Amino acid sequence: MSNDVNERLIKLEMDVLAANDKVAAENRKEFVEDKILALNLVSSPGSGKTTLLCKTIEEIKNRIPLAVIEGDQQTINDAERIRATGAPAIQINTGENCHLEAQMIKDACAKLHPEDNSILFIENVGNLVCPASFDLGEECKVVVLSVTEGEDKPLKYPYMFSASKVMILTKIDLLPYLNFDVEKCKEYAKRVNPEIEIFEVSSTTGEGMESWINWLDNKRKNLVG
Amino acid sequence: MSNDVNERLIKLEMDVLAANDKVAAENRKEFVEDKILALNLVSSPGSGKTTLLCKTIEEIKNRIPLAVIEGDQQTINDAERIRATGAPAIQINTGENCHLEAQMIKDACAKLHPEDNSILFIENVGNLVCPASFDLGEECKVVVLSVTEGEDKPLKYPYMFSASKVMILTKIDLLPYLNFDVEKCKEYAKRVNPEIEIFEVSSTTGEGMESWINWLDNKRKNLVG
Numbered sequence: 373m374s375n376d377v378n379e380r381l382i383k384l385e386m387d388v389l390a391a392n393d394k395v396a397a398e399n400r401k402e403f404v405e406d407k408i409l410a411l412n413l414v415s416s417p418g419s420g421k422t423t424l425l426c427k428t429i430e431e432i433k434n435r436i437p438l439a440v441i442e443g444d445q446q447t448i449n450d451a452e453r454i455r456a457t458g459a460p461a462i463q464i465n466t467g468e469n470c471h472l473e474a475q476m477i478k479d480a481c482a483k484l485h486p487e488d489n490s491i492l493f494i495e496n497v498g499n500l501v502c503p504a505s506f507d508l509g510e511e512c513k514v515v516v517l518s519v520t521e522g523e524d525k526p527l528k529y530p531y532m533f534s535a536s537k538v539m540i541l542t543k544i545d546l547l548p549y550l551n552f553d554v555e556k557c558k559e560y561a562k563r564v565n566p567e568i569e570i571f572e573v574s575s576t577t578g579e580g581m582e583s584w585i586n587w588l589d590n591k592r593k594n595l596v597g
Numbered sequence: 598m599s600n601d602v603n604e605r606l607i608k609l610e611m612d613v614l615a616a617n618d619k620v621a622a623e624n625r626k627e628f629v630e631d632k633i634l635a636l637n638l639v640s641s642p643g644s645g646k647t648t649l650l651c652k653t654i655e656e657i658k659n660r661i662p663l664a665v666i667e668g669d670q671q672t673i674n675d676a677e678r679i680r681a682t683g684a685p686a687i688q689i690n691t692g693e694n695c696h697l698e699a700q701m702i703k704d705a706c707a708k709l710h711p712e713d714n715s716i717l718f719i720e721n722v723g724n725l726v727c728p729a730s731f732d733l734g735e736e737c738k739v740v741v742l743s744v745t746e747g748e749d750k751p752l753k754y755p756y757m758f759s760a761s762k763v764m765i766l767t768k769i770d771l772l773p774y775l776n777f778d779v780e781k782c783k784e785y786a787k788r789v790n791p792e793i794e795i796f797e798v799s800s801t802t803g804e805g806m807e808s809w810i811n812w813l814d815n816k817r818k819n820l821v822g
Contacts, residue, residue, distance in 0.1 A: 417725050445754055449749060528672050528723070
């Protein structure tokens with residue numbers, strides 16, 4: 373690429389991120405004021421984010437107010453799956469774009485009106501790269517990795533794993549049929565992010581869901597008091 | 598985002614793609630002149646591209662000259678796995694970048710020197726979104742989708758599936774343990790791309806590899822004569 377285009381690219385990327393960060397800070401301020409626990413779920417396509425969300429919602433919907441923002445390039449399938457659980461959900465279609473941005477969350481919240489003291493789950497576009505750079509104003513990013521993807525992913529996509537406070541290993545019911553070394557995967561994740569908290573779950577069998585739900589409860593308790 | 602930043606973004610994206618297309622056209626010209634079949638393998642992280650490549654190389658390396666370019670944000674693991682098969686391979690680390698660009702392929706070829714009449718496999722960064730927009734000069738894109746990712750992916754990420762001439766469904770040995778509807782997935786892929794050719798393979802058991810290898814042989818025959 374020519375130097376001119378390259379220089380403009382770097383300058384503009386900084387401007388785009390700065391503009392995004394400004395709106396993200398406004399979102400965060402609102403979430404904190406309204407005691408809304410906003411979580412940004414990120415992963416590859418097909419890691420089981422929506423299934424995990426549906427299962428999580430079933431477990432907590434009777435005692436915690438919830439709302440969901442779904443991001444996908446196309447289709448409204450995921451929002452429909454979420455709505456079937458009874459939780460309010462809004463779908464954002466990003467078209468050719470590869471990630472959600474803070475302004476999209478601001479616009480979606482203006483329609484969705486998440487309740488005070490609620491949990492707001494934001495399911496990002498399936499992409500283990502680009503959403504790492506975009507703050508949405510969330511409390512933290514939660515990276516979801518399915519055991520069918522291979523244990524090397526934290527090393528190959530380190531930006532996402534270091535940008536996340538939590539990693540959820542999904543589809544652990546499939547472990548007997550795979551060559552996936554859980555301990556090695558956890559070690560790799562800790563290598564790029566020593567502070568990362570790790571949960572191992574199966575949305576199919578329910579195994580491991582309790583620890584993840586406990587984490588949500590504790591996080592919310594710290595926020596709501 | 599402000600209108601100014603947005604306008605600059607659209608203008609610059611067009612410049613970046615135009616600059617990339619120019620280099621891609623130069624790559625394509627060289628590949629055609631040297632009768633090199635260049636294939637751009639794209640997918641989510643963890644779909645099994647490298648394993649499929651290793652298996653493919655084992656099958657054909659004794660009769661077809663080969664070379665491999667590996668793209669990842671970090672690590673040189675994949676190039677090492679390829680080299681273990683005996684095929685020459687070069688690793689490109691894209692850092693924070695989410696896709697390979699034509700100039701990277703040009704630079705890699707200057708070091709790798711793929712032989713005349715060879716097959717050049719380019720394994721893109723695991724990302725079902727961004728690599729769709731970047732022509733590398735390849736003969737075609739081959740999208741790899743593992744059956745653990747869910748059959749809805751062609752509808753949710755339509756740009757990649759319409760940019761590809763071939764879809765390879767991998768990990769079909771896991772079908773007995775999953776709720777994955779192969780026919781529905783193929784129907785979705787054809788809906789976004791009626792011309793797409795589809796193969797179903799297991800790199801673990803070898804099932805379906807023959808049809809994929811036949812396709813490679815035919816493609817190469819058309820090129821080399």
